[in-house]
Amino acid sequence: MRPPPLVYLLGAVSFLMDVASEMVYPLLPLFLGSLGAGAGVIGLVEGVAEATASLFKVVGGRLSDRLGRRRPFLLLGYGLPALFRPILALATSPWQVLLYRFLDRAGKGLRTAPRDALIAEGVPREALGRAYGLHRGLDTLGATLGPLLAFLLLPAVGMRGVFWLSAIPAFLASLLLLRLREAPSPPKALPPLRLARMGPGYRRFLLVSGLFTLALSSNAFLLLRLEDLGLSEGQVTLAYTLYNLAYALLAYPLGSLADRVGLRRVVALGYGLYALTYLGFALATSAPLALAFLLVYALYSAAFEGASRAYLATLVPEGEKASAIGLYHTLMGLLLLPASLLFGLLWQALGPGWAFGVGAGLALLALLLFLVDGRVRPPYAG
Numbered sequence: 001m002r003p004p005p006l007v008y009l010l011g012a013v014s015f016l017m018d019v020a021s022e023m024v025y026p027l028l029p030l031f032l033g034s035l036g037a038g039a040g041v042i043g044l045v046e047g048v049a050e051a052t053a054s055l056f057k058v059v060g061g062r063l064s065d066r067l068g069r070r071r072p073f074l075l076l077g078y079g080l081p082a083l084f085r086p087i088l089a090l091a092t093s094p095w096q097v098l099l100y101r102f103l104d105r106a107g108k109g110l111r112t113a114p115r116d117a118l119i120a121e122g123v124p125r126e127a128l129g130r131a132y133g134l135h136r137g138l139d140t141l142g143a144t145l146g147p148l149l150a151f152l153l154l155p156a157v158g159m160r161g162v163f164w165l166s167a168i169p170a171f172l173a174s175l176l177l178l179r180l181r182e183a184p185s186p187p188k189a190l191p192p193l194r195l196a197r198m199g200p201g202y203r204r205f206l207l208v209s210g211l212f213t214l215a216l217s218s219n220a221f222l223l224l225r226l227e228d229l230g231l232s233e234g235q236v237t238l239a240y241t242l243y244n245l246a247y248a249l250l251a252y253p254l255g256s257l258a259d260r261v262g263l264r265r266v267v268a269l270g271y272g273l274y275a276l277t278y279l280g281f282a283l284a285t286s287a288p289l290a291l292a293f294l295l296v297y298a299l300y301s302a303a304f305e306g307a308s309r310a311y312l313a314t315l316v317p318e319g320e321k322a323s324a325i326g327l328y329h330t331l332m333g334l335l336l337l338p339a340s341l342l343f344g345l346l347w348q349a350l351g352p353g354w355a356f357g358v359g360a361g362l363a364l365l366a367l368l369l370f371l372v373d374g375r376v377r378p379p380y381a382g
Contacts, residue, residue: 001162002127002130003123003130003131004122004123004125004131004132006118006119006122006123006180007119007123007131007134007135007178008134008217009120009179009180010115010135010180011134011137011138011139012120012138012176013074013078013173013176013177014135014136014139014142014173015139015141016139016142016169016170016172016173016176017078017081017142017169017170017173018139018140018141018142018143018146019142019145019146019149019169020081020082020166020167020168020170020173021081021104021132021142021143021146021147021149021166021170021378022143022144022146022147022150023089023146023147023149023153023162023165023166023169024146024150024162024163024166025146026096026147026148026150026203027154027162027163028101029161031097031133031159032094032097034159035092035093035094035097036094036123036217037094037097037228041094042194044098045094045097045098045101045239047099048098048102048273049101049102049104049105049343050059050105050336050337051331051333051337052101052102052106052109052111053103053105053106053108053112053333054109054329054330054332054333054334054336055109055330055333055334056105056106056109057109057112057113057326057329057330057333058112058113058323058326058327058329059109059110059213059326060073060077060109060110060111060112060322060324061112061113061114061323061324061325061326061327062322062323062326064113064117064322064323064337065117065320065321065322065323067078069182069330070114070115070117070118070322071177071180071181071182073111073114074114074115074118074177075113075174075177075178075179076097076107076110076112077107077108077109077110077111077112078107078111078173078174078177079107079174080103080104080106080110081107081170081270081341082106082167082171082173082174083104083140083156084100084103084104084169085100085163085164085166085167086164086167086266087099087100087103088100088163089160089164089167090160093119095259097359100159100381102212102223107123109123109353112325112326113322113323113325113326113329113330114322116138116313116322116325117131117313117321117322118182119131119132119135119313120250120313120316120321120322120325121271121362125314126259126341127259127283128259128263128310128313129254129255129256129257129258129259129263129266129306129310130252130255130256130258130259131252131255131310132253132255132306132310132313133252133253133256133258133302133307133310134251134255134306134307135254135306136251136255136302136305136306136309137247137248137249137250137251137302137306138248138253140244140246140247140301141244141246141248143244144241144244144248146166147241147381148241148312149227150162150166153165157168159352173258176367181219182362183306184362186337188269197226199317201315202312202315202324202328204252204315205311205312205315206328206331207369208366208369209328209332209365209366210331210332210335211362211365211366211369212271212274212362212366213332213335213336213339213344214335214338214339214362215274215275215278215339215358215359215360215361215362215363215366216336216339216359217340217343217344217355217359218340218343219240220357221236221296221343221344221347221352222237222281223239223240224293224352225281225284225290225352225356226239226291226294227291227298229284229285229286229287230286231287231288236297239291239294242294242299243294243295243297243298244298246295246298246299246302247298247301247302248302249302250298250299250302250303251301251302251305251306254266254302254303254305254306254307255306255310257308258303258307261312263307263310263311263314264311266303266304266307266368267285267304267307267308267311267370268367268370268371269303269304270300270304270305270307270308271304271363271367272367273296273299273300273303273304273362273369274297274360274363275360275361275363275364275367276293276296276360277293277294277296277297277300278356278357278359278360278363279356279357280293280296281293281352281354281356281362282353282354282355282356282357282360283353289313296336307366312324314324343357343358343359346358351363364378
């Protein structure tokens with residue numbers, strides 16, 4: 001069963017927005033440095049940005065459920081980053097870049113849960129893996145194209161020129177959303193958001209996902225490890241581009257596989273592939289071997305990102321889909337800060353082998369906990 005047109009539309013919107021975002025994101029540290037910002041300020045800007053995105057995910061989801069509408073939050077969430085591009089392009093101080101990143105990530109937070117809920121509500125459960133796999137694939141394809149466009153345009157127009165031009169795909173994404181139609185539900189009063197009402201399957205997956213999130217770290221550490229093993233900066237950039245491309249190409253086939261063999265099985269496969277990747281990076285003694293495990297990491301991303309979202313959609317209550325999805329993403333986003341901090345401290349104190357080894361161990365623990373959870377299985381989850 002092919003995903004409905006809704007998924008292709010939302011995938012195209014995400015593709016365009018990721019082209020716009022990834023044209024900008026790799027240049028931001030350099031741009032902040034040119035404005036006189038040090039490493040501490042750059043870290044503050046990115047920390048505020050990611051915390052904002054995490055916190056706004058539950059806000060967007062809750063308001064969407066309360067109002068019975070998804071489309072306005074998508075229009076706002078995708079429109080804000082496009083509308084406020086001039087703040088970045090005209091910035092003359094770091095605080096203006098911080099303002100832009102806050103508004104940009106607030107938009108991402110507002111749109112994430114309503115968009116995922118819209119897919120869950122518009123796709124039959126037996127096709128959720130394909131739907132989320134297709135969406136993640138198109139999203140990541142945009143993340144692959146964006147840096148390449150920036151690389152090609154930078155010599156001709158400079159950083160500010162790239163920022164201005166990035167507004168074009170962002171506005172196209174917003175315009176494309178005008179084609180989205182939904183049948184809104186009447187506004188309703190919702191009881192306070194409590195985990196006790198979300199069901200045991202949701203709470204169990206939240207626990208497993210929290211443990212697994214502690215095993216996660218920024219992709220920057222993978223790239224740093226590649227450089228540590230002898231790759232040049234240009235080769236590292238190319239390796240990351242190939243990772244994104246492999247992820248984009250594999251996402252839909254693995255989503256289709258999840259629908260056939262069961263979402264739970266592919267989620268478990270993702271946990272295992274992640275543990276294998278980090279174990280490989282812990283033990284790797286040469287760049288070619290680490291590159292091979294980077295491809296395993298692409299396989300993990302393609303298998304897990306779509307299947308885990310689809311699996312989550314089968315666990316959340318019907319009347320509060322966006323709220324439950326938003327709560328999940330907010331909690332996982334907040335856990336990423338201590339996870340990256342732990343990884344960085346282990347790297348600094350004991351070396352990269354220990355850091356990646358601990359990450360692999362935590363991922364294996366999450367896998368074991370997930371596998372023993374056989375008491376609550378939603379329909380079509382495998």
